[in-house]
Amino acid sequence: MTKLAGKIAVVIGGNSGIGFETAKELKDNGATVVISGRNKERVKQASNELGVLGIVADVSKVTDIENLASEVHKKLGKVDILFVNAGIFQPAPIGNITEEMFDYQMDINFKGAFFTTEKFLPFLNDGASIINLSSINAYTGMPNTAVYAASKAALNSYTKTAATELAPRKIRVNSVNPGPVSTPIFGKTGMEENQLTNFAAAMQERIPLKRFGTTQDIAKLVTFLASDDASFITGSEYNIDGGIIINPLLG
Numbered sequence: 001m002t003k004l005a006g007k008i009a010v011v012i013g014g015n016s017g018i019g020f021e022t023a024k025e026l027k028d029n030g031a032t033v034v035i036s037g038r039n040k041e042r043v044k045q046a047s048n049e050l051g052v053l054g055i056v057a058d059v060s061k062v063t064d065i066e067n068l069a070s071e072v073h074k075k076l077g078k079v080d081i082l083f084v085n086a087g088i089f090q091p092a093p094i095g096n097i098t099e100e101m102f103d104y105q106m107d108i109n110f111k112g113a114f115f116t117t118e119k120f121l122p123f124l125n126d127g128a129s130i131i132n133l134s135s136i137n138a139y140t141g142m143p144n145t146a147v148y149a150a151s152k153a154a155l156n157s158y159t160k161t162a163a164t165e166l167a168p169r170k171i172r173v174n175s176v177n178p179g180p181v182s183t184p185i186f187g188k189t190g191m192e193e194n195q196l197t198n199f200a201a202a203m204q205e206r207i208p209l210k211r212f213g214t215t216q217d218i219a220k221l222v223t224f225l226a227s228d229d230a231s232f233i234t235g236s237e238y239n240i241d242g243g244i245i246i247n248p249l250l251g
């Protein structure tokens, strides 16, 4: 397929999970893709596997984002698709959250996302599409997600302001809010294997469609929003969650 032929796409956090699958889907649709990530080995392995350029950049460091944006521009020119996807999930109960824990999650999930658009902006083509990977956790009040949920709610608010401000350049900005998707993110929380299994089973039971999302589910929606098929869509949020957000009281 060639619906993204001639487009330059950057996937932030493209070495794993949703970002990796989306990089693949964007490439399969004809885009030239660059992935970034924090872990050097994982970025190298994923970029080799995908056959795309991989650049190491920690989004919690604004200078890293600045360097990433200018390196992409130097190597490939201006960008048409910016998938702001890097994120972490560190659940913890209110009353046990340190300033360090707060800053760590906010610095990646919100500040990192915010400064990604800020620093790429001079290198975006007019008519570009920015997709912010958020979460339905912004709205669910799920226990132990106080910082994570707030980081994603902030991102969704930013999506709307950015959509308004960037409209004169025909740059579209949208958010994607997944429900639970099977990726390595849960294994990185520090939860024990049996805790993870119980968590996943309880979660799945609450999802009306009775399954976790797949990375392909999300990659297809992001690819649609990146394409000209979505040329009249900006400032919007897409829940992609098997219906969990409309079913909060089902036990």
Ligand SMILES: NC(=O)c1ccc[n+]([C@@H]2O[C@H](COP(=O)([O-])OP(=O)(O)OC[C@H]3O[C@@H](n4cnc5c(N)ncnc54)[C@H](OP(=O)(O)O)[C@@H]3O)[C@@H](O)[C@H]2O)c1
Pocket: 012, 013, 014, 015, 016, 017, 018, 019, 036, 037, 038, 039, 040, 042, 043, 057, 058, 059, 060, 085, 086, 087, 088, 089, 108, 133, 134, 135, 136, 177, 178, 179, 180, 181, 182, 183, 184, 185, 186, 188
């Ligand atoms: N999986 C779900 O159920 C779910 C649901 C809703 C929303 N989301 C969101 O989806 C996004 C992708 O998550 P995923 O599930 O695909 O998890 P994942 O497989 O753990 O991927 C996360 C990606 O973000 C990158 N990343 C993390 N911290 C970074 C940093 N400081 N600088 C640069 N890159 C960084 C990781 O790179 P390294 O490996 O190099 O650290 C990795 O490429 C996240 O924003 C997450 O909040 C996930």
